[in-house]
Amino acid sequence: MGFMDDVIDRLCEPGSYESVYHSPKRHAPMPSVEVLTEVVSRLRAVLFPGYFGHSEVEAESMRYHIGTNLDKIRRLLTDQINRGKCFVCVAENRDCTKCEDEAEETCRAFIESLPELRRLLVTDVMAAYEGDPAAVGPGETIFCYPSILAVTNYRIANRLHTLGVPLIPRIITEMAHSATGIDIHPGATIGEHFFIDHGTGTVIGETCVIGRKVRLYQGVTLGAKSFPKGDDGKLIKGIPRHPVVEDGVVVYSGATILGRVTIGKDAVIGGNVWLTRDVPAGTRVLQTPAGEE
Structure with missing residues (x-):
């Protein structure tokens, strides 16, 4: 197994890894795709209750359902925003002592925007239903259509992008890109009642x-x-x-x-x-x- 030592030595040479190595500072590692996947999944459950997350959501349990998800989203997303901000600080060699406080403020602003985000998505759902003769109801477009999945991720990512969050928005839209073949940059500006038929x-x-x-x-x-x-x-x-x-x-x-x-x-x-x-x-x-x- 001596050849392994040689390979390890070569891979550990600074000239080999310096352009592809992320060195975390202040104990802030890279954002986690797995955690962001959970965040988006919980956001989908908040925005479309009963379709995602717990399927048995009644009006009487709606507040508990949404509140539980939002509490988890707030904690997970604040940490991920902080990691994204620190990533940029490291890349630009800036002081990131304010990243944690800024992450908390940004996450709060994002959560406060969720009612408007849902309003926009309702218009997108109706655009999909009204624009596709094959759709049997709005619920089918929410649960099945790649357009709604991609546009939901886009609207989440666009709001974070507008709030100045680095890196995280692009990760979120690329999740949908991988799943649907629909590639929407989070910086794009898209009005209400938007529909991508088929989409690939x-x-x-x-x-x-x-x-x-x-x-x-x-x-x-x-x-x-x-x-x-x-x-x-x-x-x-x-x-x-x-x-x-x-x-x-x-x-x-x-x-x-x-x-x-x-x-x-x-x-x-x-x-x-x-x-x-x-x-x-x-x-x-x-x-x-x-x-x-």
């Missing part, structure tokens, strides 16, 4: 702005056209580079819309269309059939 392969970029009553189908990409670099040769991050999709737009399967373009209100974008320009309100953009000019 849908991509929504960081700076997308999506209005109310928008419907997307599978394989839709709302992406960036280019990635500008600064004088130092590094990518310029955070600039608006993804589409603006106004109220009432429908984008059919396989369509690709790139860059900071605007798709006007009530426009319809056909399947497999490639767009890098603005589309006026009410316009129908269709792929030219083969053999036609």
Whole structure:
């Protein structure tokens, strides 16, 4: 087994691991995917009581059910937010003595936003039910539809992102991405009554702005056209580079819309269309059939 010692020695050389090693400071390790999975599961039980978590939730036991979950969420999520903040402090070589206090304040603000979060999700559930003739009821969309799973994770993550939480929001949206194939960046802005039909392969970029009553189908990409670099040769991050999709737009399967373009209100974008320009309100953009000019 002498070869093992040689491999261990080589893997322990600082030059080998320094770019892929996280050294925790102040006893704050990396966020835990397992714990965040529990947090999201408990949030789902709070937002959709009876569908997730304990199935036998009556009106008389609702307060206990929600209160028990929220107490656990508060403790787990505060710790995870603290870990996320410390991760950034370590990466940027900053003092993180305020991370714990900030994590508690942020978690409180997040929990206070849950009634509004549920209101938004109710509109998404109704969009899924009303937009899919195959849906037998809103409950089916809550329990079965990948769109509702992905959008629930997105709305949770987006609220944390808006509150300035690093790392955690991306972990939460990537959970849904892995489960559904729907990739929504937590920084995107999405209005109420939003539905992704089928969903697999849908991509929504960081700076997308999506209005109310928008419907997307599978394989839709709302992406960036280019990635500008600064004088130092590094990518310029955070600039608006993804589409603006106004109220009432429908984008059919396989369509690709790139860059900071605007798709006007009530426009319809056909399947497999490639767009890098603005589309006026009410316009129908269709792929030219083969053999036609």
